[in-house]
Amino acid sequence: MSDTDLLRLRNITKRFGAIEALKGIDFAMKRGEVIALLGDNGAGKSTLVKIISGGQPPTSGTLEFEGVERTFTSPSEAKKAGIETVYQDLSLCTNVDVVANFFMGRELTRKVFGIPILREKAMYDETQKAMRNAGTRIPSLRVNVEHLSGGQRQAIELSRFVHWGGKLVLLDEPFAALGVEQTRRGLETIRRVAAEGIGVIVITHIMAQAFQVADRIVVIRQGRVAGDVRTEDTRPEEVIKMITGEIERERAS
Numbered sequence: 233m234s235d236t237d238l239l240r241l242r243n244i245t246k247r248f249g250a251i252e253a254l255k256g257i258d259f260a261m262k263r264g265e266v267i268a269l270l271g272d273n274g275a276g277k278s279t280l281v282k283i284i285s286g287g288q289p290p291t292s293g294t295l296e297f298e299g300v301e302r303t304f305t306s307p308s309e310a311k312k313a314g315i316e317t318v319y320q321d322l323s324l325c326t327n328v329d330v331v332a333n334f335f336m337g338r339e340l341t342r343k344v345f346g347i348p349i350l351r352e353k354a355m356y357d358e359t360q361k362a363m364r365n366a367g368t369r370i371p372s373l374r375v376n377v378e379h380l381s382g383g384q385r386q387a388i389e390l391s392r393f394v395h396w397g398g399k400l401v402l403l404d405e406p407f408a409a410l411g412v413e414q415t416r417r418g419l420e421t422i423r424r425v426a427a428e429g430i431g432v433i434v435i436t437h438i439m440a441q442a443f444q445v446a447d448r449i450v451v452i453r454q455g456r457v458a459g460d461v462r463t464e465d466t467r468p469e470e471v472i473k474m475i476t477g478e479i480e481r482e483r484a485s
């Protein structure tokens with residue numbers, strides 16, 4: 233089981249009317265692997281990520297998750313299987329504190345005279361432990377999320393994902409709005425998440441980030457996989473040529 237692919241896509245296509253956004257994507261990844269998805273604007277990266285996380289169905293092709301062919305018809309269905317897209321702050325409730333967000337929909341209770349009472353202390357301790365494990369530094373778990381930065385919110389979402397048994401996390405340009413230090417911590421969090429055996433797919437336009445965090449770089453160009461290489465076997469100049477199509481032109485000539 234352990235060497236089964238976590239995710240395998242076979243010949244995935246996606247058509248929006250006359251536009252063929254994806255023209256036959258084949259791709260596989262293992263547990264604990266970090267994939268950086270690169271490509272020019274409109275290449276098809278977000279479309280691919282949405283197909284994997286149940287946000288939209290492919291026009292054709294198959295998706296296997298943990299060796300089983302699956303069709304996710306909604307993000308919540310994918311989430312049940314352990315696949316989730318983490319957006320910077322969309323899925324947190326800003327008017328309650330970190331602990332409440334961590335346990336959203338999964339609150340711990342005990343019954344006193346038949347009335348369910350929240351187990352505040354237990355939830356606080358468990359949140360604190362999970363945050364520490366993920367290396368997430370939040371000034372106070374009792375602060376409402378509205379007062380936290382984008383990077384801190386992202387870190388909370390990632391720790392929550394790991395804690396509740398997530399298996400594959402997708403991030404679409406997670407660092408676009410973050411400063412240098414927050415981005416560095418975000419990249420560290422991704423490596424920690426992967427070390428727990430979780431698969432990570434991260435879309436980024438920033439080459440340095442891809443090289444810093446990814447085990448493999450996958451380039452999408454005009455709806456096709458234009459490159460799929462181990463980070464240690466390539467260089468930024470080569471990846472740029474994959475993105476622009478120069479590599480294909482060199483091979484053709």
Ligand SMILES: Nc1ncnc2c1ncn2[C@@H]1O[C@H](COP(=O)(O)OP(=O)(O)OP(=O)(O)O)[C@@H](O)[C@H]1O
Nearest residue numbers: 248251252253271272273274275276277278279280
């Ligand atoms: N819902 C939609 N309806 C029609 N066309 C769409 C839709 N979603 C995406 N497309 C088209 O599919 C192609 C791929 O778009 P996608 O958003 O996947 O690109 P991307 O690689 O994420 O680009 P970017 O780097 O700019 O985010 C584009 O031509 C886009 O216009």
Ligand SMILES: [Mg+2]
Nearest residue numbers: 277278279404
């Ligand atoms: Mg996109």
